Amino acid sequence: MGNTTSGYDESGHTSGSSSSSRRSSLANNQTATRNARSQTMNINNTVSSRQRRASSVVGSLLTGTSRAGSSFSRNYDFSNNTDMDTTRTGSSREKQVNKENHYRNLVVKYDECVDGGFLAPYGVHDDEKKLDYNDTTVRQLIIGRKLQPFYLPLEDYEENELSDEELLKILRSTLLHQPYPEDIEKFEDLPGVKNLSKAQLEDASNIDSYIDYSSSKSERKLKKSLIFAARLYKLKSIWQQDENERYLDAKNSFSANNMVSNDKLLLDLYRNGDECPICFLYLPKNFNYSRCCYQPICTECFVQIKRKEPHYQNSHDENELTASEDTIETLVSECAHCPYCATPDFGVIYEMSSSITKTGLGSGTLPSEYTVRTEEKIDSSDSLVQNRRRAQSIPANHKSVVTSDMIRPDWEANLSKAKLKLKKRFAKANTIHMNNRLISSDENDKMKLIEDEMIERAIRLSLAEQPQ
Amino acid sequence: MAIPRSFRLLEELEKGEKGGSQACSYGLSNGDDVSMTNWNGTILGAPNSVHANRIYSVEIICGPKYPDEPPLIKFVSKINLQCVDQKTGDVIVDKFTIMNNWKRSTTIEDCLMELRKEMITPANKTLAQPNEGSIF
């Protein structure tokens, strides 16, 4: 019995030789990520392009800026590189590997089961931008019973309306993940995506063969990243389909020794369910509760709540035109607030229902062998959730609290990145501005000067939006 | 259940008001026009070409079927491009890929930026240009 769960290390990642080949490749990818990172730091493989760049005014000014911004350099371990571009070029593959691993960890796998729920979301909120939480952390927290597992949600549920058989039938026929929309418009006309096998899609090295090399460098880069994104989108749904099939096989196999929850577990969970106040979906009642005002929230909704994008502290319209170099330091990242009572530093506590015994990962029991619904604990004095009903809010740094920042620890890095990006923008705009002044200095034409102002404005705008 | 015309145009307007982006600007011709049909835009001439430092103004009409159908774009400033009707200044949809292969997600800004790219395509790069400041 212990065999099934021993394939997982504490981090919630698949490990060990008992896994299928797909899984071990996942582990390999993570090693690859680490390797890629160390290489990035040591190898300066774009020296020639750097020199070329440095010959232009803009380029040299920029290099100067990135040196001046040394505090940022240190934050990012760029200190052994003088040119930001070196690192960026080197890290794009690393980024891709990280992203691919992230997407793999967003696939719901039936045998990554914790107390009848899972380690990845069902897809209630299917905006990918908001699934950018740290998947390793969340998986760990779920296995450590610090967050409610991702449960399959029920659309409609009225107590007493369904017989046990009907309820089970619905639960058993629910897919592990909401079906993905087939084709989305933004990926419509991209080459190198349609009619490719899974293996071809997974092999990022063939993307180059779909790129038109007569196009400009930035266009090629854009195209490449678009193809990569489109493939990942498609792969995610293929990976999930594979998992759905594995789940189906496991359900149909008559061996009771597996990670499929048995009837008793499902009934104990879903007969005691409730609606999440955010998504209005019906889930087992062992919700996460806000640390401040003791309101329930399911994990699928919890992971959606995050800091806002960095913005100017004092400006309410964030007009790019009024922004100046001096305002960069006023760029702030505002912490996530409780959706119910607006308390800052949103955090939740989770205590699994005391009447359900632990099963699946991080327990000694297979979900297929769940038998007991333990007696309600008589002494609940150590229960934070119970005590919370009468007591004050629990501080954000309490060991049982999972905050929004904990599952997105990269917010500080993102804020620094945003500031750095702005600094570079202003540096560029200033250079171009100076160049224009030089050109027009011997002309007395007033119109010309006015036009310069307009150009400058336009360029500033252009820089404001340039992809990094 | 895609975003309806009005909210889509409001989104575009907001982006334009915040400073638009990338060497072009655009906004409503008349700030009171609740239907958000008529727009003005400017395109900064592509650098390293005869268009460098020129500013072209255009008129954009987002009809009732926008964004299911592309807008009409007409150059006010004279410009010599293959996709621009030399009598009227109208952008000829058949000769302008982004509007010919119209996608609902394509924006006014995309069109203006794409026109800017047209200026430096091999077919257009060498075309003689009318005097700066002349209008159709």
Added chain:
Amino acid sequence: MSGLPKRIIKETKNLILDPVPGMKTDIPDEDNLRYLSVEMEGPGNSPYQGGVFNLELYLPEDYPMEPPKIRFLTPVYHPNIDKLGRICLDVLKDHWSPAFQIRTVLLSIQQLLDTPNPDDPLLSDVAELCKSNNAEYCKIAKEWTLKYAVTKKEV
């Protein structure tokens, strides 16, 4: 994308079956259930009293994580509502919370009609008048209400 979320179905159903007082919600386009039209009565004892204001509302893809998009279709003279009907209201922007609902938003807008916030204006001239000469502001707002928001009785 993949069907209409349960939450949207439930919210709109409730709005239609159990409407907010002084408010009528409808789904004008059966093909787009994320698009709603609203008729809002101007609050009593305000310059908007007696008027019925049309609004349109769209629930974006990531609703409720993002706020609904909403604007007035009927012209309103108000410091926080611009000529395109756009509304400057914190709960529609920075202060949105996924725990709010369409109902919350509609009530907040009705409240905004009743108590304008000239210190955070969308239209500075209207805000200025609202602060310096409130009687004049009320007079113009009333005129607009009569002109645009009161349906003339069929003769």
